[in-house]
Amino acid sequence: MGIKQRSKSLLSKSSELxxxxxxxxxxxxxNAKKTFMPFGENIAKAGYKTLKVNKLEIFQINLGKxxxxxxxxxxxxxxxxxxEIMTKESLxxxxxxxxxxxxxxxxxxxxxxxxxxxxxxxxxxxxxxLGKKIMVRSNLTIILANPKYHYLPAxxxxxxxxxxxSLPFYSAKRTDKQRGEGVFEDSIKAIExxxxxxxxxxxxxxxxxxxxxxxxxxxxGNQQSLEAEFxxxxxxxxxxxxxxxxxxxxxPINRFLDYLIENDNYEFYMEQLLDAYNPSTxxxxxxxxxxxxxxxxxxxxxxxxxxxxxxxxxxxxxIRNFDVNTLExxxxxxxxxxxxxxxxxxxxxxxxxx
Amino acid sequence: xxxxxxxxxxxxxxFGDITEFQEKMGQKxxxxxxxxxxxxxxxxxxxxxxxxxxxxxxxxxxxxxxxxTASMQSGCDEEQxxxxxxxxxxxxxxxxxxxxxQMMNHVKKMNS
Numbered sequence: 001m002g003i004k005q006r007s008k009s010l011l012s013k014s015s016e017l018x019x020x021x022x023x024x025x026x027x028x029x030x031n032a033k034k035t036f037m038p039f040g041e042n043i044a045k046a047g048y049k050t051l052k053v054n055k056l057e058i059f060q061i062n063l064g065k066x067x068x069x070x071x072x073x074x075x076x077x078x079x080x081x082x083x084e085i086m087t088k089e090s091l092x093x094x095x096x097x098x099x100x101x102x103x104x105x106x107x108x109x110x111x112x113x114x115x116x117x118x119x120x121x122x123x124x125x126x127x128x129x130l131g132k133k134i135m136v137r138s139n140l141t142i143i144l145a146n147p148k149y150h151y152l153p154a155x156x157x158x159x160x161x162x163x164x165x166s167l168p169f170y171s172a173k174r175t176d177k178q179r180g181e182g183v184f185e186d187s188i189k190a191i192e193x194x195x196x197x198x199x200x201x202x203x204x205x206x207x208x209x210x211x212x213x214x215x216x217x218x219x220x221g222n223q224q225s226l227e228a229e230f231x232x233x234x235x236x237x238x239x240x241x242x243x244x245x246x247x248x249x250x251x252p253i254n255r256f257l258d259y260l261i262e263n264d265n266y267e268f269y270m271e272q273l274l275d276a277y278n279p280s281t282x283x284x285x286x287x288x289x290x291x292x293x294x295x296x297x298x299x300x301x302x303x304x305x306x307x308x309x310x311x312x313x314x315x316x317x318x319i320r321n322f323d324v325n326t327l328e329x330x331x332x333x334x335x336x337x338x339x340x341x342x343x344x345x346x347x348x349x350x351x352x353x354x
Numbered sequence: 355x356x357x358x359x360x361x362x363x364x365x366x367x368x369f370g371d372i373t374e375f376q377e378k379m380g381q382k383x384x385x386x387x388x389x390x391x392x393x394x395x396x397x398x399x400x401x402x403x404x405x406x407x408x409x410x411x412x413x414x415x416x417x418x419x420x421x422x423t424a425s426m427q428s429g430c431d432e433e434q435x436x437x438x439x440x441x442x443x444x445x446x447x448x449x450x451x452x453x454x455x456q457m458m459n460h461v462k463k464m465n466s
Contacts (some may be wrong), residue, residue, distance in 0.1 A: 011400045173432070173433075174431055218423055218426050219398075219427060221398070222393075222398060225397060225398055227431045230429070
């Protein structure tokens with residue numbers, strides 16, 4: 001069955017939030033009745049006057065905003081109407097950077113649906129030849145979206161790619177509410193196909209990790225407990241398996257921010273983030289060993305700063321003038337959205353931190 | 355003019371302040387309470403569902419808010435939460451009906 005989209009991109013709705021300057025003002029409390037302590041001030045109390053980065057190890061590339069889904073919570077504002085896509089020229093520069101920097105051991109491919117980039121296959125094969133660990137953030141349904149993508153499960157297995165896929169819940173009702181009608185059914189079929197390749201199975205070495213993010217204005221609970229429940233329910237109801245569950249907090253950016261404002265939940269959500277603020281997560285934040293590359297080649301501290309157009313605070317802001325020394329001496333650009341990564345047990349592209 | 359309410363959701367945040375008037379007992383209560391809700395023979399998720407059902411039976415609006423959030427956070431869906439409330443309601447309804455045995459006994463004694 002195909003997917004019936006439940007949401008539209010902010011761009012197609014001509015939302016004011018498309019203007020990142022305006023969106024930042026909203027995140028920083030432009031219309032809020034309550035004031036929230038600036039994130040920078042809060043971490044200064046924990047001894048971090050600035051948030052310096054560590055050694056660069058992970059190269060995360062947004063291959064484009066094009067996606068076959070249009071999820072209600074999407075912080076990228078991706079969707080079928082988005083045409084932004086990374087060119088082969090930019091991908092070639094990325095490959096050159098990866099070749100010259102053996103310490104960058106991991107390539108993390110995201111989107112949109114990264115598989116929709118016409119150069120995806122070539123780029124993955126090239127990264128594989130370099131011996132890099134490759135992670136693909138696949139929405140699962142792309143595998144079934146069109147016969148031209150049916151090659152993906154075998155291709156992922158051949159290059160031993162770690163597949164990381166969103167599945168916000170183990171039932172159709174809540175998953176489809178966030179991701180579109182029919183997404184759950186297609187996601188289950190896609191996991192079956194990945195399982196057939198050995199993904200998620202013991203001793204196969206093929207890793208399939210699922211991402212849980214709450215469907216609504218609340219924070220994720222204990223990652224370990226959620227993983228146990230997902231494993232139990234998915235095995236019982238659908239006879240499918242996976243390796244780990246990453247519990248990720250929704251950050252108040254783009255469509256999730258729009259949802260919070262529309263439902264009058266922005267302050268309620270920010271209150272929850274601040275109440276759960278946990279300084280022991282700061283050491284493990286992903287922005288400290290990752291660089292995020294946008295579809296047009298700019299460099300950011302993380303995927304979230306990328307969406308807010310907060311470029312890396314150093315001279316080397318584009319892949320064309322990539323300089324690892326400059327990048328490793330920069331401080332992370334902070335904002336109120338950063339509370340999303342420091343709430344509770346913390347949140348990163350790899351799940352909880354503390 | 356601010357509207358005064360008997361139940362204000364904001365008051366839930368003041369729950370910890372009950373130690374202000376009786377510190378020793380309050381502290382003992384919170385120590386015990388926190389221990390109860392730790393993962394044990396029952397999971398946190400199972401305990402949250404029990405708490406949600408009981409919250410409805412004792413009709414505590416603060417507890418309903420708190421354990422709806424906790425249930426959602428620990429991975430329960432709407433159907434599970436409503437089933438838990440039905441369990442609470444069934445026991446409450448059943449308990450009322452079980453007393454009808456006393457009524458029946460009395461009727462039968464009077465009619466014998």
